[in-house]
Amino acid sequence: MSAASASIVNSSVFILTGLPGLEQYYPWFAVPFSCIYAVVFLGNCLVLHVIRTEPSLHQPMFYFLAMLAVTDLCMGLSTVHTVLGVLWRLSWEVSLDACIAQTYFIHGLSCMESGVLLAMAFDRFTAICNPLRYACILPNSRVTRLMVSILMRSALSILPVIIRLRFFHYCRPHLLSHAFCLHQDLLRLACSDVRFNSVYALALVICTLLLDAVLILVSYVFILHAVLAIASPTERLKSLQTCVAHLGAVLVFYVPIIGLTMVHRFGQHLSPLVHVLMGHVYILFPPLMNRVIYSVKTQQIRSRMEKWFPLKR
Structure with missing residues (x-):
């Protein structure tokens, strides 16, 4: 780390942190992270x-699932080079421009995933509460507009704070607390006036992640009310089972975000290792678990994969 430490004085270079205190075990961590x-x-x-290849899956629910998969794929691509670069001892350095670009993608993709989960909640609400009008409420044209709106919201709403990061003066030691770049990390190192970024970021979280979570909760209140009105217990269970995968995806997305926020706000007394591990959970847990949840709980996807990968019971 001597060469890396020396480069802290370079104002255009930031130093990434792996797992504090466990540097000697990096090769052991690098293998599972690579997997x-x-x-x-x-x-x-x-x-x-x-x-793409199964015609029966060409319907709104799976279009949103495809967008969720693209979001998770991009999240992995945006962080893999720095995380594995640190763990494999290839590079601890990242330039300011590359760090700002990574910050944009990480936070923008989080906003996009929240929007996709909200759209999927609306899809489940429509399918259960208005099944006869489902095709009229969610035609392909409206689904396309929803997906474009989600993309534009996530791409544009975060730009003001990202652009300002480029013009801040970073006079403090350029040591980041994670193996990737986050907005709050860069603010901590800046000596410029960061009040706009702090206030805007808080307002953005409230208007996107928090509002999306509230709307998802409201949609499930209506879904539960509609399901309880069904006379047949079998039909009730069948209706609820169509929501299990989505509920799982909502939990694996929001729980790590809440945990990371609580650690940053109230966990100053905790070890830096806890902060780093929570950051990695926030980045990697949703993309990993979403695939498992939807592959296991979505009958159409599970049956198609069983055709490709037959397993003996």
């Missing part, structure tokens, strides 16, 4: 291929 990234890439590509 996780491989599973994320292959799993998402496989889901996208199944949806």
Whole structure:
């Protein structure tokens, strides 16, 4: 780390942190992290291929699932080079421009995933509460507009704070607390006036992630009310089973975000290793688990994969 430490004085270079205090074990961590990234890439590509090649999956629910897979795939691609670069001892350095670009993709993709989960909640609400009007409410043209709106919201809403990062003066030691770049990390190192970024970032979280979570919760209140009105217990269970995968995806996305936020806000007394591990959970857990959840709980995808990979019971 001597060469890396010396480069801290270079104002255009930032130093990435791996797992504090466990540097001697990096090769042991590098192998499982590499396997996780491989599973994320292959799993998402496989889901996208199944949806593209199976005509029965050409419907709104699976279009949103495809967008979720693309989001998770891009999240992995945006962080793999720095995380594995640190763990394999290839590079601890990242330039300011590359760090800002990674920050944009990480936070923008998180906003996009939240929007996709909200769209999927609306899809489940429509399918259960208005099944006879499902095709009229969600035609392909409206689904396309929803997907474009989600993309534009995530791409444009975060630009003001990202652009300002480029013009900040970073006078503090350029040591990042993760193996990737986050907005709050760069603010911590800046000596410029960061009040706009802090306030805007908080407002953006409230208007996107928090609002999306509230709307998802409201949609499930209506779904539960509609399901309880069904007379047949079998039909109730069948209706609820169509929501299990989506609920799982919502939990694996929001729980790590809440955990990371709580650690950053109230965990100053905790070890830096806890902060780093929570950051990696936030980055890798949703892309990894979404594929598992939808492959196991979605009958159409599971049956198609069983044709390709037959297993003896």
